Amino acid sequence: xxxxxxxxxxxxxxxxxxxxxxxxxxxxxxxxxxxxxxxxxxxxxxxxxxxxxxxxxxxxxxxxxxxxxxxxxxxxxxxxx
Numbered sequence: 001x002x003x004x005x006x007x008x009x010x011x012x013x014x015x016x017x018x019x020x021x022x023x024x025x026x027x028x029x030x031x032x033x034x035x036x037x038x039x040x041x042x043x044x045x046x047x048x049x050x051x052x053x054x055x056x057x058x059x060x061x062x063x064x065x066x067x068x069x070x071x072x073x074x075x076x077x078x079x080x081x
Contacts, residue, residue, distance in 0.1 A: 011054065014054040014055075015038075015042070015054055018054055018055075018057070018058040018061075019034060019035055019038050021058070022034050022037075022038060022058065022061055022062060022065060024074075025065075025073040025074045026065050026069060026071070026073070028069065028071070029068075029069060034061075037061050037064050037065055037068070038057060038061040041057045041058075041060040041061040041064060042054070042061075044060060045057045045060060
């Protein structure tokens with residue numbers, strides 16, 4: 001199924017990649033929480049813009065996870081390397 005020139009599989013792949021990056025940046029956060037925060041951020045972006053902007057949803061999710069954890073993105077991963 002496609003919509004207005006955007007193939008759903010491409011969007012699904014972009015979402016999966018965004019969630020994977022967030023999970024790498026916040027290894028201390030349970031994966032289901034990362035997915036939940038991203039999903040809600042995606043909803044907020046779509047409601048605000050009317051367009052499914054995965055990159056903007058990922059940026060919002062990143063900020064929300066930083067606030068939730070008190071840790072800058074990737075800091076925990078870099079500190080453990």
